[in-house]
Amino acid sequence: MGWVCFTRRRTQSLRFSCFRIRIRHTMAKRQGQMMFVDGEHKPYIEESTEECENALSALLPAHIRKLTIKEIAARAVVRDILRTPSLVTQNSKIAFLFLTHGTLPFEELWDEFFKGHEGKFSIYIHTFKERPIHISPHFYDREIHSDEVTWGRTSMVDAEKRLLVNALEDPENQHFVLLSESCIPLHTFDYTYRYLLYSNVSFIESFVDPGPHGTGRHMEHMLPEITKENFRKGAQWFTMKREHAVIVMADSLYYSKFSKYCGLGLESNKNCTADEHYLATFFSKIDPMGISNWSVTYVDWSKRRRHPKTYRAHEISLEFMNSVSSEEMSVHVTSLGEVCSCDFLSVSLSLFILLLVVLKHGELHWPCTWNGITRPCYLFARKFHPDALDTLVNLFQNYTSTVV
Template identity: 55%
Template sequence: MKTAKEWRPGMGDVQILPGSRHRPPMKKPMWIIFLVLFVCVFLIFAYIYPPKSSSTCYIFSNGRCQSIADWLPPVPAREYTDDEIASRAVIRDILNAPPIRSKNPKVAFMFLTPGSLPFEKLWDKFFQGHEGKFSVYVHASRTKPVHVSRYFVNRDIRSDQVVWGKISMVDAERRLLANALQDPDNQQFVLLSDSCVPLYTFDYIFDYLMYTNISFVDCFKDPGPHGNGRYSERMLPEVEMKDFRKGAQWFSLKRQHAIIVMADNLYYSKFRAYCQPGLDGKNCIADEHYLPTFFQIVDPGGISNWSVTHVDWSERKWHPKSYRVQDVTSELLKNITSIDVSVHVTSDEKMLLQRQVQKWPCLWNGFQKPCYLFARKFTPGTLDGLLQLFSNYSSP
C-alpha cells in the first residue's frame, strides 16, 4: 500500500492524494485555487512585512534578509555634470595612487584659535622628547598669539577672520591643511581648538593615528531639523539629500584625504553658496556638514564616522558642556578614555520620543579601542590641574 507524502506549504510541489473514483470533479481545481490564493496572500504579507529575525530569514531566504528596496530594480544612476565628472576623476586618481611613504612620518597638529592658546604649557609637556615626529600650525583669527612654548614660536600661519557657523570656519580649516601639506613628511593632520587637551601620551596618540589607514571624520545621518532639515535643494544635482550628513568639525585626516579636500572646489562651492545661517529660513552650519557630506560622497568607506576629539553634548544646548576647575579630576579623564562606543543623537525639537540614538563600536584596524585621543572644552583655569594629571597619563 502506498503511503501519502507529507505536504508542507510553500516547499516543493503539492501532490494530490489519490481518492475515491466517485469524487466530484470540481474539488481538484478548488484545492489548486485555494493553494494559489494562500501563496498570494503569504507573498503579499511578506512583501509588506519582510522577516527580520535570523531564524525567519533562514527559512524564507537563502541570503540575508532584504528590505523592500532590495527587491526592487536598481534606480538608474543619474547623469553627472561636466564638473562632477572632472572632480570625480581627480579625486579617484588621488585615492587610487599609492601613498608616498615618508622615512620620517609626522603628525601635523593644527590649532584653530581666536588668539593665544591657554594650554600651550600642557602641549609643550606633551611634545617634549618627540622632536621630529610632529609639526605645529596655528591659525589665530582675532589677535596675534603670545607663545610660551618653543614648539609654537614662529608656527603662526596667515590667518583671517572666522565667524561661527559660516563658511569662514571651513576656509580656516582648508588654510591650515594647505600650510601643513607643504611638509611632505606630514602624514596625519589633526584639527584642534584652543580648548583641546590630549588624553594620552604622545607615543600612544602617534601610533593610534599613524598605523591606521582611515581618517577620523565624524559623520552620521540626522533626519531631524538640525540635520537634513538644513539641506537646500539648491545644492542639486551634485549634493543630494540622501548624501547629506552631519558631524563635529574636529578631524584627523590621512594625507590622501587632506589632498582631496584641498583639490575639491565643486562640493565646497555648493556649501559656500547654500549652507549658511538664515539662508532660506534655515540654519545651516557649514563646518558641521561640509566634510561629512563630502566624504560620504567620495569615500564613505575611508572614514571612521566618529571624531577622535571628545565633547560633551549631554546638556542639549547650542554649545557643548565646558569643564571648569572643579570638574577636572582623574575620574573625569578615566571616564572619557574608557568610552569605546560612538553615540549620536538625532535632532527633533518637537517630539523628543522620536529622537534616534545611533551607536557603533570604535574600531581601530578591526579591534575595538577607546574612541577619543583629545577632549574639549576645558576652560583656561583648568591648566594647573591638567598639568598635575598629565604626569600620570598612560596608554591603555
Template identity: 40%
Template sequence: MKNQYQNPLFSSTKLFNARLHLANLISYFIFFVFGLTFGIIISFYLKDMSLNLQVTQFSFSASTSSTPPPLSLSLSLPPPPPPPPTTKTPNNTARIGLKQYLQLPEDLMHDMNDKELLWRASLTPKIHEYPFNRVPKIAFMFLTRGPVLLAPLWHKFFKGHEGLYSIYVHSDPSFNQSEPANSVFRGRRIPSKEVEWGNVNMIEAERRLLANALLDFSNQRFVLLSEACIPLFNFSTIYSYLMNSTQNFVEAYDLPGPVGQGRYNRHMGPTITIQDWRKGSQWFEMDRDLALEVISDEKYFSVFQKYCKGSCYADEHYLPTFVSMRFSEMNSNRTLTWVDWSKGGPHPSKFIRTDVTVELLKKLRSESNCEYNGNSTNVCYLFARKFTPHALDRLLRFAPRIMQFNR
C-alpha cells in the first residue's frame, strides 16, 4: 500500500487549500482596514456635527432669555446674505446716468484725506472728446488765512459770467465765519489744513486746491490767487487770454546767491541737482494737463518734503524746479501776477488806501512790452498784489470804470 503523502492528488488538494486560506486572510485584512477607516471617518463626522449642534444651541441660548429648546438632530443652513443696498439718485431711481455721475455738490466739503483726494483727482479720461456739451471754465483758487478780504471787488468782476468760472478757497481751518447767502464765495471753501507761509505745507495747500478743482471736468485753466490779489482786466478779457493760450505761466529762473542756489540742499541729489534748481513766484496759472502732473507728482515732491526746510521756502522753489525739469516746453517761465519789489526786502510792497489811484491802476494795465522765450506780448499781467483791505473802498470806486467790469 502506497503512502498517502506520496499521492499526487492529495498533494494538489493540499496546495489548493493553502492558497484558498491565504486569499481568505487577505480578504479579511482588506475588510478590516476598510472597516477601521470607515469607523474613523464616521467618528470625526459625528464629533463635528455634535460640536456644530452645541455651538448652534449655545448661540440660540445666548440670544434669548427663555429656556432653550430641546436639541434637534436636524441641521439648518445659515440664512442667505441680504441683498446689496440699492443706491438711489436724487430723483429716487436706481439708475445712475452720466448727468448724475458728473453732478458735483454745491458745497465743496468732503471727508477725503489728502492721499484719497490726490488719487481721486488724478483719475482722468483717456478719451479727449467729451460725450457731453462742456463749456470750459477757469478755476479761481484763493489761498487765504481767513475770508477773501477783497470779496466785494471780485463780486463785481464775476458778475454776469456765471457758468464760465469756478471758485475754491483754502483758508485756515480755524476760520469758521460763513459767507452771505448771495456771495459767490459761499460754499466754496474746501477742507483745509493749517498753513505756514513759505513752508512745504504751503505746497500741500496748493496741491489740495488743484485736486479739488480737478474734480470738475469743465475746469480747464487754474489760477492761484492770494487774499491780497486784484484783477487788472474784466472777466471777458482774462477768460479770452487764458483760453487761447497754449502756455503755462509758472515763473522760473536760475538765481545765484543765498536766496537762490544758496537754498539748495545737496541731499536732494541725484534726483534734483543744483543745475536743476529754480526760483520763482508761487502765484501761477496753468492748464489741466500740467495741473494733473503737479498733483500726481510723488518723486520730486517727496524730496522737497524731506530736505526743503528752514530757509528753503518750498513755495518759491518746488513748482519752478519741477516744471522746469519735466515740462519746460509747456511753460512760459513768467507769472501773470504783478508785485512791487522796488523797495527791496524779503516781501513785496503793500498798497494801502492812499496808494490806490487811477494812475496806478492804469500803469499796471498798460505794461505792454513784456518779452519771454523770444516772444513779445501786449499783456504782461492779468492780476496784481498786495492790496490791503483798507484799499477796498478806492478799488471799488476806480476799478469798475477803469477795468470795464460787466462788459
C-alpha cells in the first residue's frame, strides 16, 4: 500500500491530488522498479484521505501549504498574547522555579544571593522524591503540588509547566527562571535582575543539530506541523518573559506532538527526550525573533556523555568561576561527533551554510548578543556536587563582583 501524489498547475497556484493505491494479490514480484502482480486481484484506488493530504502537505513549507485549523488557532493565540506590552515596574519580580529531586544542597548559597532583595523575587519548588528541610526563610513553604517525574519523559515538561502556572498566578512575576538543585548563581542579584528584566528576549536555547540525537529524533508522526527542518534542540534550563510563559501554558498543538511521540524508552523513538526539544522547537516556530537561542545556565557537555559534567569541590577555583561568569561565547554541543547518519537535507540551505561556517568539532559557537550589545552569556551554572558548597560560599563575594 502506498501514496501517489499528482501535481496539477492552475493559474498562479498549485493543486494537488492524492490517492492511496492498495495492491491485493496472491503473489507479487519486484523486478527493478516495476511491480508485477500475479493472480486475479487487481490494484484499486481509494479516495483522497486526510492522512494522505497531511503526508502531502508536510512536503511543503508552511507559507505555501494550507495550514491546519489547529495551526491557525495557535498562531492567532500567540499573535494576540505577543501584542500585550510588557510592564516592567518597580514591583516587577523574577520567579525562580526550582525543579528538584528533593533537597536543595546550595540553599545557603542562594540565601546569600537573595538576601536584601526581598520583594523583587519569588520562589517555587517542585520536588518529586522527598520534601526538603529548609535552612533559609526564603525557601520555607514554597513547595507546589508535585507529581512524579521520569527523566527523558514528557513528565519533565509537565513539571516545568506546573511551576510556570503557579508562578503566573502572581501578576508581578515578569520573568521566569528554571533551575535544578545542582544550579548556582554566577552574578549578584542586582546584575541578574537587570539582565533579565530589561532584555527584549527570552533566553531559550534553540539550535539545529543534524546528527542522530538532533533531527535524527524527529518522527513522521509530528507532521505536518513539525517537519525535520523545524526540529530544534536545546537545554531545558530556560528563562522566559511573562508573555512566553503564557504562550507555553496556552499551547496544546505542539505539546501533544511531543507528548505522544517524544519520550525516552518509547518504542516509537527510544532516544527522544521532550525537555530537550519541545520548547526549542516550539519557540523557533512561533516566535523565533523573541528568543536568544542560548541558555543563560552554563553546562559542560564537553565529555559528550548522557549527562553533563558534575564539578566537585577540588575542581573549583576563583579563576574557574571568573572564567565561566565572564564567558561571551555560548557553545552548543551537537551529536555530529558520533558515528553520524546526519540528515543535512533536513535543514534549509541558509542553515546548512551557517553550520559549515561555525561548526567546529561538533560544536556550534555563538556570541551572546542581545539589545545590540555582547554581554556575558551565563547567569547560572550546573552541575555542582553538594561537596562544593563551602568552597562556593567562600568564593561567592569575589566571583560575583567581576562583572558590573
